[in-house]
Amino acid sequence: MPIRSFEQLAPRIHPTAYVDETALVVGDVEIGQDSSIWPMSVVRGDIQSIRIGARTSIQDGTIIHVT
Known part of the structure; x- marks a missing residue:
């Protein structure tokens, strides 16, 4: 499963x-x-967090992507 960090x-x-x-899970995601x-x-939690x-x-x- 692709799990990636984004900007730490x-x-x-x-x-x-x-x-x-x-599936792809990126960044600030819980x-x-x-x-x-x-x-x-x-x-994608690259702009805002997703819970x-x-x-x-x-x-x-x-x-799911929040801007």
Whole structure:
């Protein structure tokens, strides 16, 4: 799974969260307990922070980016 830092901001992923190997998580992103990020999804916290709470499901092909 591509997990990337951006300008010294690294994603924080709870150990019980699932991130598909084709998803992309970048920058200031927090993924909570028992959450899931499914295929081809992108979560980009390069401008603002993104918090995905516990037991949240981000479905296939979703793009989350805050400007």
